[in-house]
Amino acid sequence: MSGTTGMTRTTRLVILLAAVLLLGTVGAGTVLHAAHRSGLRDQQQADGPAVRTGTVSLLPSGGRRLLVRNLAWGPHRDEIATVPADRPQGPRTASGVTCLRFHAAAGTGICLQAVHGALQDSYRAVVLDAHLRERHRFAASGIPTRARVSPSGHLVAWTVFVSGDSYAGTDFSTRTAVVDTRTWAVEDNLETFHVVKDGRPYQAADINVWGVTFADDTRFYATLATGGRTYLVRGDLTTRTLTTVHRNVECPSLSPDGRRVAYKKRVEGASPDAPWRLYVLDLRTGKETATAERRSVDDQALWADGSTLVYALPGDYGSDLWSVPAAGTGAPRPLMASAVAPAYLG
Template identity: 85%
Template sequence: MTRTARLVILLTAVLLLGAVGTGAVLHAAHRAGQRDEQQADGPAVRTGDVSLRPADGRTLLVRNLAWGPHRDEIAAVPTGDPDGPRTASGVKCLRFHAAAGTAVCLQAVHGALEDTYRAVVLDAHLRERHRFPAAGIPTRARVSPSGHLVAWTVFVSGDSYAGTDFSTRTALVDTRTWQIEDNLETFHVVKDGRPYHAADVNIWGVTFADDTRFYATLATGGHTYLVRGDVATRTLTTLHANVECPSLSPDGTRIAYKKRVPGAPADAPWRLYVLDLRTMRETATAERRNIDDQALWADRGTLVYALPGDYGSDLWTVPADGTGTARRLMVSAVAPAYLG
């Protein structure tokens, strides 16, 4: 074989190998694109722009738990099609809530030796405005209806509300000034009409009425209470016993909450109730399973909450008036926020 023939054969082989390699890369890219559109055994998830001021109708934002490249990202779906394709934002949060063009995103920062946590305030395009260190594992987050106040709760010891061996830290920030109350336990407590002081006071689960008033859970002496908070006077006033993780209705008249019920297992003690703030009358919802979440009002008559699912959590709904039945709203999702 001549030298020229050998060179021709070598060149042909190189070209063939290059073509095969290019084809493999393009095929892999195509498959990756397909995976970006459709998660295995789960909802379709695709990348796109996510805004806190949606232009195309009412929108539901969630932390997406579907397995794939967009797990833990905040994703959007139309409220009328919660099972439809999700638009992933690229922003990952452990806990999330949003209102009036402001969001709070609780994130883990993975270190070489241990994880740390932070609370990030986001604008309407989910861009960072400000960040604060968080003292422990994120568990609750809320934004006031105006977007001017944000609050979050973390576990600083323990990792479950079910027992008594845990401690939380709840912070509140004014997004107009970035002034922070980094521990609501420093507020003055009024219990049963009298000033109250105890070393075991624990506060969690803020829900806002406006830019001054909020509600939360106060625990002390082995009992929990619904408290009304006042930012201006830095006070917490007890209103009702056996209330945890309150959520204020859109009209400000009712509180959805989890209540410990007699006879329930120690590790699954709660059922979902609604409290009328004018009469203090309690109504049990039709959801009879254990609820370890801070429920959200989808509208004036419907509650949304998380229950364990195949990929972590699913979202469920139930009427707030005690009628009807619980139904699953979305699979593989948690931390909902309704916009628009």
């Protein structure tokens, strides 16, 4: 018995020693791995764009500027940052204001934010003044996805996912709101507007509306989905109507002259996970023009000017911004790495 007991004790000691050695090795490996990852992150930041803290304003100030949500690794990730519009790859000035989605015009900004809770996140839409200070906030009922400000700065709009998390499939629902920043009057769900489809009044339980782009302080365009199809609709805040204009249009963006709409269009033969191509519609003639961008664009493109579109594509650290001529000529060009949600000012 004593021999058996002795062997048992020895075996236990060997097992204990092995466990200690293993834990030590794992611990050292974990430390080294963390240090390696930290080093990689530092290297990524060093190789990425320079980002510094400074004053960011929505007021005119000596030249045209581009504002974005900065995605470069480092302490200013997710902050709204600015660069000169003609030097988008240059050093960025970060504001300290974090947003998931952002847009600005005429001294007004809309910032969609996450509020991190103990059990789950909630979301809010924050209207900002020209100095990026909060003017008003609204609870948002889902995950932020689109945001726009009218050319005058008087109206803001945002869209959130209230179920699902992608436009690619059909299992999603959205909620789109419009707010008048002069009165804080809220249209909290554009699905309650009267729909005129193909010239007739239309009602359906499956209507979704998203991706507002403003013409002025009354009229706007957006996407309406119903019956498995999407439509460009012209909206009117005074009459509370949505009128279909064109089929197979998602996330429209109105040109500065109000004559064209850039949008993502589902194309036959594309992957179900990447179904879109970037097009431009002439509102007067109904003619569609495919841009030279052949990759799938899941974004609400922005008109940088009257002839150039800016949009986000997946990048190494989230998204990168690209540009392409709206006329269907030329070729896509990288504009700005590690950035999303652009807005031009000035």
